[in-house]
Amino acid sequence: MVDRVPLSREEEAVWRPLTRIITVLPRVLEDHFVNETGISMTDYTVLVSLSEAEEGWLRLSDLAKATALSLSRISRVVDSLVKRGLVEKVKCESDGRAANASLTESGRSKLAGAYPGHLARVRSHLFDHLTPEEIRGAGPILARVAAALEPDGAQPCPE
Amino acid sequence: MVDRVPLSREEEAVWRPLTRIITVLPRVLEDHFVNETGISMTDYTVLVSLSEAEEGWLRLSDLAKATALSLSRISRVVDSLVKRGLVEKVKCESDGRAANASLTESGRSKLAGAYPGHLARVRSHLFDHLTPEEIRGAGPILARVAAALEPDGAQPCPE
DNA sequence: ACCACTTGGTTGAGGGCTCAACAAGACTCT
DNA sequence: AGAGTCTTGTTGAGCCCTCAACCAAGTGGT
Numbered sequence: 001m002v003d004r005v006p007l008s009r010e011e012e013a014v015w016r017p018l019t020r021i022i023t024v025l026p027r028v029l030e031d032h033f034v035n036e037t038g039i040s041m042t043d044y045t046v047l048v049s050l051s052e053a054e055e056g057w058l059r060l061s062d063l064a065k066a067t068a069l070s071l072s073r074i075s076r077v078v079d080s081l082v083k084r085g086l087v088e089k090v091k092c093e094s095d096g097r098a099a100n101a102s103l104t105e106s107g108r109s110k111l112a113g114a115y116p117g118h119l120a121r122v123r124s125h126l127f128d129h130l131t132p133e134e135i136r137g138a139g140p141i142l143a144r145v146a147a148a149l150e151p152d153g154a155q156p157c158p159e
Numbered sequence: 160m161v162d163r164v165p166l167s168r169e170e171e172a173v174w175r176p177l178t179r180i181i182t183v184l185p186r187v188l189e190d191h192f193v194n195e196t197g198i199s200m201t202d203y204t205v206l207v208s209l210s211e212a213e214e215g216w217l218r219l220s221d222l223a224k225a226t227a228l229s230l231s232r233i234s235r236v237v238d239s240l241v242k243r244g245l246v247e248k249v250k251c252e253s254d255g256r257a258a259n260a261s262l263t264e265s266g267r268s269k270l271a272g273a274y275p276g277h278l279a280r281v282r283s284h285l286f287d288h289l290t291p292e293e294i295r296g297a298g299p300i301l302a303r304v305a306a307a308l309e310p311d312g313a314q315p316c317p318e
Numbered sequence: 319a320c321c322a323c324t325t326g327g328t329t330g331a332g333g334g335c336t337c338a339a340c341a342a343g344a345c346t347c348t
Numbered sequence: 349a350g351a352g353t354c355t356t357g358t359t360g361a362g363c364c365c366t367c368a369a370c371c372a373a374g375t376g377g378t
Contacts, residue, residue: 005278006278007278007281007286010291010294010295010298011286011294013298013299013301013302014285014286014289014294014297014298014301015281015285016302016305017298017301017302017304017305017306018285018301018305020227020305020308021181021301021304021305021308022180022181022184022185023185023227024227024305024308024309025181025308026181026182027227027336028308040363040364042364042365059326060326060327061325061326061327068179068182068183068186069365069366070365070366070367071326071327071328072327072328072329072365072366072367072368073364073365073366074327075326075327075328075329076328076329076364076365077364079328092326095325095326095373095374096326096372096373096374097325097326097327097372097373097374098325098326098327098373099326099327119164119165119166122166122174125304125307125308126173126174126177126304127166127170127173128307129303129304129307130173130300130303130304132169134300135169135170135173136169137296138173138297138300139169139172139173139176140172141289141293141297142172142173142176142177142180143172143175143176144288144289145176145180145284145285145288145289146175146176146177146179146180146183147176148284148287148288149179149180149183149184149187149284150183186366199333199334201334201335218356219356219357220355220356220357228335228336229335229336229337230356230357230358231335231336231337231338231357231358231359232334232335232336233357234356234357234358234359235334235335235358235359236334238358251356254343254344254355254356255342255343255344255356256342256343256344256355256356256357257343257355257356257357258356258357
């Protein structure tokens with residue numbers, strides 16, 4: 001069953017700029033990473049996820065979920081980060097199949113070095129163009145949309 | 160000069176879901192295309208741009224701008240669309256370097272066939288989770304952010 | 319204990335995308 | 349007209365990503 005009604009003018013006015021943002025913004029941020037930090041946006045996301053992990057480490061499959069990357073990709077990205085000394089991979093004691101990844105000291109400081117510049121870009125490209133009220137208002141709306149995109153049903157996905 | 164202040168709670172509440180949306184939504188939409196229409200999201204974007212062109216055709220370099228893809232990519236995508244009979248590429252009369260792309264009849268009907276299903280996804284993943292007021296409110300805000308991302312500096316965009 | 323099934327991770331193949339290098343047409347200045 | 353420069357598009361190299369096939373380890377029923 002397919003919807004044949006086109007977008008309304010208001011929907012169009014949301015969808016057009018949103019597609020633009022979705023395509024352009026990641027590229028802009030990626031540029032910063034490769035040019036100034038030596039890690040990719042994906043690397044960064046992995047490092048952030050690990051730094052925020054409750055216990056200091058994350059199973060590869062959980063890392064995949066956290067970053068919305070395929071397990072296949074995570075496997076390679078983590079290997080690459082290990083090779084660069086930013087992450088450590090340890091076979092899980094209790095489950096011979098699993099592996100846990102955690103930040104090395106070097107990874108932690110690489111993250112600390114990349115973080116401020118990244119935030120500056122996020123500000124200059126996004127938040128500098130929004131009023132405080134808009135920012136406040138947008139959070140819950142975006143959270144709702146993001147939650148609906150999560151595969152395991154439309155869970156509220158508390159952050 | 161780098162900003163060392165972390166994101167505020169409100170900014171965080173915007174940025175987290177937004178990154179999620181930016182990474183997940185395109186994938187979800189892409190899946191629809193490959194599974195049900197035989198064209199990619201990129202193909203679709205190109206077809207849409209052509210269908211909306213004033214004169215019915217677009218220079219490749221303008222097509223690149225319209226789609227936010229590299230000229231290199233556009234060159235190959237258009238070739239592939241030509242090969243599949245959806246687009247026609249004609250050398251420009253007045254400028255021997257340039258080429259103009261336009262939809263074929265087959266391309267136009269492919270687009271017509273893909274459009275409703277795509278819209279249905281956009282609705283089910285986005286607009287169904289927004290109130291009419293939210294949609295009305297979001298348009299101008301997103302337009303502002305998108306405009307700031309355009310390279311030709313519609314905005315001061317300090318680099 | 320055994321066999322089927324599930325789960326976690328790795329790897330090969332292949333498409334999408336960009337950058338850099340290039341060819342060729344057009345423009346400018348003398 | 350000719351040299352230098354800019355613009356348009358193409359192509360090769362190479363990264364990023366996913367899917368499918370695979371192996372190895374755990375789980376459950378008999």
